[in-house]
Amino acid sequence: MVLRDGPTDKDPPLASLQSDPYLRAKPVSVTFASQGELQESSIVEPLEDVKLGRRMSPTFSITVGGSGKDASYEQFEWRSSHGKEIKELAGHTSGWKLVRLSEAVGEAGGSRSHRAMGCSSDGKEIVAGIAHNASWSLSKGFRIAFVGSGLTGVLGERWEIMTLMTAVHLWLIEFQIATKAIPIA
Template identity: 30%
Template sequence: MAMGGAESKEADRQLRSASLNGVILPSSMELFFDPSWSKFKLHLLHSFSEPVYTFNLPEGWWGSLILHGGPTVDHPLLAAVRNTGESGTGNLVTLPPLGPGQEVLKEKMSRRRKGWMEIWSFAVPVPVPDRAGEEKVTATTTTTTTTRVERFEWVSTRGKEVKDLHEWGRGWKLRRVATTYPDAHADKGWDEDDEDDDEGDAAAYEYEELHADNEVLAVWADAKGLKSRKAAKFEFVNSGATGELGEAWALMAVVSFVRVWQRYMQIIVV
């Protein structure tokens, strides 16, 4: 299934009837590829169990990414990412509605570089903690919970979090960036296929120092080798592992991880 005009509308229609209820993502997962490499399917496994979810790349490495809510492509759609922008290198993620009668969630993943540091950013609604006196001016109310939009970013790293995965020494960490609505959308001016930043490595160190205290919520790294068909390992950590950020956030974290992995595979297989 391609994700052009009519097909994209059909995917949106299917996702509109999908639900975040029942989405259960293990705290630790491994991404495996089809042994032939020609079928362009990826499987999320919990340790060495049967696949939990399946990603389909119907147009090959350079096309859309579709997540099915089960171990085969015969299961209903659960999320989709399609190319956007004139160059086709932008990334628009579509998730099921937060609640009955609502529209599907759509969010662009933004990419930029700070010296050696790669950054992929997105915003997504998360539940607002039910604390007395907490300000909820920027919140939106659904039939089940109150949410607010926060911004998160995947950042390339060689830190301890990635090394604890026992895969490649270099990987990615997902951290909280902004917890208020205006700040969450502060980078909407970025191009979805932004060119590399030419500020040099000093900009990377300065940016990392600025966000050094931000909570890390998930990590992933490429597998050490391809003999086992394992492509990468992913793990929720800290607040990301408790479920308190909600199903939409957890699903977005996993989908964005696989999309970033797909984008870098495009460079390798050229």
């Protein structure tokens, strides 16, 4: 899968995602373009713990917060969710939330109804969400939203690209499972 900086295949690539369609080979990797081209000197970031089934919690680590001394390397985890962040996104009850593992924004535990918006059950910050379309339509696949610090731009463009690429990949995995689609080898 290739994400381009424009609507046509002639526009320069921003990143590509490589994976085994049967999810046998791990990890899934996202390659960021260097000067508009996908090349060997490009930065490759792995997406870990991707497997068929509901119990996957894909994680990735990436540099956030700019460059130089302002930058830090942080880990993020996609978690299956039925919480209010997903319901608010599209009115649907299932999806995924992206949790920033290094940032605690609230207390751990407690019921969903009493937990602050944007706070996971372990007190970590939720920075993005994906809500599934119940019909599994290819033309209305899912809705994605950046929230919290993910919405402010403070995490950076590469984080935004990585989040989008991994969100699409998660949706494709769920689509294959829901429709019993046979992946193209």
